[in-house]
Amino acid sequence: MTLPANATRLPHTVSDLPFDPDAIYKYTDAQKALFEASQLRLMWWKFKRHKPALISGIFLALLYLSILISEILAPYNLETRNASHIYAPPQSIHLFHEGEFVGPFVYGYDFKLNMENLKREYAPNPEKVQPIRFFCSGDKYEFWNLFEARFHIVCPAEKGTLFLLGTDRLGRDVLSRIIYGARISLTIGLLGIGVSLVLGIVIGGMAGYYGGLFAVLSQRLIEVIQSLPSIPLWLALAAILPITWSPIFVYFGITVILGLLDWTGLARTVRSKLLALREEDYVSAAQVMGANSSRIVFRHLVPGFASHLIATATIAIPTMILGETTLSFLGLGLRAPITSWGVLLSEAQNINAVALYPWLLWPVLPVILVVLAYNFFGDGLRDAADPYK
Known part of the structure; x- marks a missing residue:
């Protein structure tokens, strides 16, 4: 039987196909990585897409790392008492004093006892500028009960105070x-x-x-x-x-x-x-x-x-x-x-x-x-x- 002159011959072999059959099995790098990934890697990729969970995981990791150096992070020792600052309110951090840049500092307190209600009243005194010290020597502590040290990341000024979250009934720093x-x-x-x-x-x-x-x-x-x-x-x-x-x-x-x-x-x-x-x-x-x-x-x-x-x-x-x-x-x-x-x-x-x-x-x-x-x-x-x- 003879085909018409305008007829298209169907391919009889793979070599007659108009494309490379091996191209069907060629994957991109992303596809290969997906097929070859372990279960843990797949979980990590899915976990990264959950932004609140990722941010929460980083926050918790930093928090648990901080407990290893609590003594260094805390401005005061755990039992340090400031008898003259019982129930002192939080001190605010400032950068400028009278229009001039001073750096991080707090204003010291003026204290008086209200005789009508026996309440301790504290008022910030703008004349008491107390710069915050960083990477400094402060209260003595025992690091994990292994050795004594005085190094702190943040310290109050010499003969000053730093109560960012106030103090309790014994004058201990809440922060x-x-x-x-x-x-x-x-x-x-x-x-x-x-x-x-x-x-x-x-x-x-x-x-x-x-x-x-x-x-x-x-x-x-x-x-x-x-x-x-x-x-x-x-x-x-x-x-x-x-x-x-x-x-x-x-x-x-x-x-x-x-x-x-x-x-x-x-x-x-x-x-x-x-x-x-x-x-x-x-x-x-x-x-x-x-x-x-x-x-x-x-x-x-x-x-x-x-x-x-x-x-x-x-x-x-x-x-x-x-x-x-x-x-x-x-x-x-x-x-x-x-x-x-x-x-x-x-x-x-x-x-x-x-x-x-x-x-x-x-x-x-x-x-x-x-x-x-x-x-x-x-x-x-x-x-x-x-x-x-």
Whole structure:
């Protein structure tokens, strides 16, 4: 059969195609990077697109780094008292004095006692210009109880004052005490979530993998604990701690209490995940190869949803920080000489003191910022760990 002269011959071989078939399998560098990326790298790319979570993560990282050098960051030592400046209001930072640039400085106070209401009244005196010193020698402290030092990033002027957030009833600088208190309030959340993770993974893992009577009993225990009001239960357990305990034992006791009451939600999450994963082929393969149950759970099953556990734990940390703050505020948590944000807020229990000296409420600001930052950070981690987003 002969084709017409104007007919187009169809290609019979690959070489007759009008394009290079290998071009179908040529990827751009971005596509190659996407196909070859690990799970952690994919999570990081997704996490970076969540701007509030990224900013919150940077804020929390800087905050936790700051607790390593609290003594250096604080203008005063933790227990430094200024008897002549009790309940002094915050001092404002200025740059210009009488039209001339001086640099960062504060005005000193003139003090008088109002005999009508016995209130201490402070007024800034423009003649007392007190320049702020940087990278200077100030109050003596023991750095992590290892050696004595005097180096501070910010110091008051010689024979001057620097109370950027005011002082308390003993004349102690509120800003310095907030910086020191961050060390306790932030670490108690990490230690508490460590206890919660261990209990949640172990109990939830055994209930999800083995099932049976243990799963039934563990679920009933979880339901009982979750049905109890959190704050009264915290108060009851915290009241059990002996008064004769040293502050460090009270600190660890509060940490254990917070961890013991927060593992239930995590255990349920682990159980539900293991129920879905224990029937997978790779679990059956591990059983055939002779792997014991603990290895299957902790080596093969738990890593499969470790990213979800991290996101859940991140969201649970602010709950523990609020728990410690609540207990310390009510006088049943940490006690002096340990300093935390909750201990600082306990001085603001008296409404009259708050009305007269509102700067005593400054410690509530870092609590709010940290809780919000952890919530944003946890939301970003959860979205990044979700394979369907």
